[in-house]
Amino acid sequence: MNSITNFIEVKLKLKVNREKSAVDRPWRRKFLGFSFTSHKNPKVRIANESTKRLKSKIGELTSRSTSIPMEIRIEKLNLYLTGWCGYFALADTPSKFKEFDEWIRRRLRMIEWKQWKTPKTRVRKLKGLGVPPNKAYEWGNSRKKYWRIASSPILHKTLDNSFWNNRGLKSLYHRYEFLRQT
Template sequence: DDCNIYVRTQRAGIRVMKSIRTFIEKKLRLKVNEKKSTVDRPWNCKFLGFSFTNNKAPKIRIAKQSIKRIKEKIREITSRSKPFPMELRIQKLNRYLIGWCGYFALADTKSIFEQLDGWIKRRLRMCLWKNWKKSSTKVRNLVQLGVPKWKAHEWGNTRKSYWRISKSPILHRTLGNSYWSQLGLKSLKARYETLRQSS
């Protein structure tokens, strides 16, 4: 029940909009949703979660509203206020992300999948840092991950916020891609590339 019609100029768009509205309301006797109907540039519109880039040769991209929704869902799964075991968080993320990527793999903008991968790992690092709670636990776990004891003691006793620590070089290095891959976290970028190659 939704559609986009692309023409060369705004003038043509206004003309086509008028004729289509007349056809829908007079011929088909249906009601046009005025709030959702507009004449605009393709990159200002969204359709089924997609939009276009503002380039000379436009590419299909994921609409801003769709990015906002996936981030809201990821925030829900990785909320610090929910004491999920890390294994359960990753299971929930994988179920959601695999389906989401399968739908949005049509987009030509690979960079957003890379950005989301990095942001998701940062959210998980934040959760893990909070789960470690005590300074002694943080120090012990950092040492087990290969951090020198003096450095582990420095960071394990820091008063910086969970979110700020999650971007620190020490956690970015010790809790990097290989760490989360071993825990079973699926990569959006890898999934996207696989789907694009097979299509």
């Protein structure tokens, strides 16, 4: 470490931040939000801290307590996710992008369910989305919490990917695939 630091500071005349600099295995360190896998053929992955920051920001944008129309919420999400994906598309982890997509849609289903408020409205909305009346009544009168209902088979099928595509939500995974091909 001292030898390399000396070379960088004396020969290259660059300043080394000793607090951030360290000598360690690549998969134990993060660099500009990225890290590496510890396999024989290492791959670039998104660092854990970057994932936590993403989830925190999406949590703010999809907060149930914030009363924003869904169209504006989706617009803000799309703006943030476009930039985030543009930066992190270098990572070799498509499964993470699929995972984030699923998590975002679940958060949006949770918000939609809360906005429907009363059991009467929920039953009416579910019927309007093509759910059989007996199932709409069963789920519309459920006492389960928002997060649990958001992953229920009934909401998962009715508020599916095509529903969110029609509302304007862009898939993070599709953006990732597009950026990887270009």
